[in-house]
Amino acid sequence: EVQLVESGGGLVQPGRSLRLSCVASGFTFDDYAMHWVRQAPGKGLEWVSSINWNSGIIGYAESVKGRFTISRDNAKNSLYLQMNSLRAEDTALYYCAKGIGMGRLGSFDYWGQGTLATVSS
Amino acid sequence: EIVLTQSPGTLSLSPGERVTLSCRASQSVNSNYLAWYQQKPGQAPRLLIYDLSTRATGTPDRFSGSGSGTDFTLTISRLEPEDFAVYYCQQYSRSPLTFGGGTTVEIK
Numbered sequence: 065e066v067q068l069v070e071s072g073g074g075l076v077q078p079g080r081s082l083r084l085s086c087v088a089s090g091f092t093f094d095d096y097a098m099h100w101v102r103q104a105p106g107k108g109l110e111w112v113s114s115i116n117w118n119s120g121i122i123g124y125a126e127s128v129k130g131r132f133t134i135s136r137d138n139a140k141n142s143l144y145l146q147m148n149s150l151r152a153e154d155t156a157l158y159y160c161a162k163g164i165g166m167g168r169l170g171s172f173d174y175w176g177q178g179t180l181a182t183v184s185s
Numbered sequence: 186e187i188v189l190t191q192s193p194g195t196l197s198l199s200p201g202e203r204v205t206l207s208c209r210a211s212q213s214v215n216s217n218y219l220a221w222y223q224q225k226p227g228q229a230p231r232l233l234i235y236d237l238s239t240r241a242t243g244t245p246d247r248f249s250g251s252g253s254g255t256d257f258t259l260t261i262s263r264l265e266p267e268d269f270a271v272y273y274c275q276q277y278s279r280s281p282l283t284f285g286g287g288t289t290v291e292i293k
Contacts (some may be wrong), residue, residue, distance in 0.1 A: 099282075101230075109230065109273055111282040129292075156259050159229055169277045171220035171242060175229035 066090040066174045070162045073179035076150055082181055086143040087159030093136035097163030100145050102156035117166040150183045187212050187276050189285035198293040204261040206288045208274035213254050218278040221250055222260045225270045
């Protein structure tokens with residue numbers, strides 16, 4: 065059974081940092097691209113970042129480029145999102161999602177339950 | 186950026202009805218790289234359809250995807266009580282990956 069478990073969310077002041085983690089199980093982690101997707105309270109889905117199977121191809125939404133860094137550790141079956149210079153508009157439930165293939169572009173066939181990041185003074 | 190516009194915003198329907206949800210793209214979506222997701226309150230999204238018309242594992246055959254170019258449709262042939270939810274389309278033809286704003290299917 066595929067499982068994705070996110071952690072690392074919390075309440076943080078504007079300008080500070082958070083590091084999100086996602087531990088995967090139930091599939092061969094290094095065979096697939098991985099993604100972060102967020103959902104602000106009461107709003108729709110927004111793609112944040114993607115990383116291909118070997119970290120060779122990475123992409124970011126314009127809204128987070130230069131502030132967020134995606135990474136993965138295939139030995140630990142783990143995905144990360146380092147979020148710096150956080151803003152109020154980054155407040156959202158952050159989902160870890162498994163890509164349907166190896167490449168950075170694709171659909172997301174499994175999702176975690178999300179970790180909530182709240183940016184507020 | 187490819188902007189996806191979903192319509193209508195909300196549909197009020199009864200169980201047993203046929204549903205057609207629309208997703209229109211601002212530019213052509215190459216190779217039919219379009220997916221549909223279902224999200225229920227308090228739950229993560231669930232992949233229903235990918236590559237335009239391929240049902241994901243576990244997706245009932247009452248769900249079907251179609252379309253081409255810039256106009257895409259998700260059809261539910263006969264609404265079941267568990268189908269009342271929000272539906273999102275997503276394109277992965279080019280970066281940035283984008284989602285539509287969602288269509289809510291509610292009980293009439």
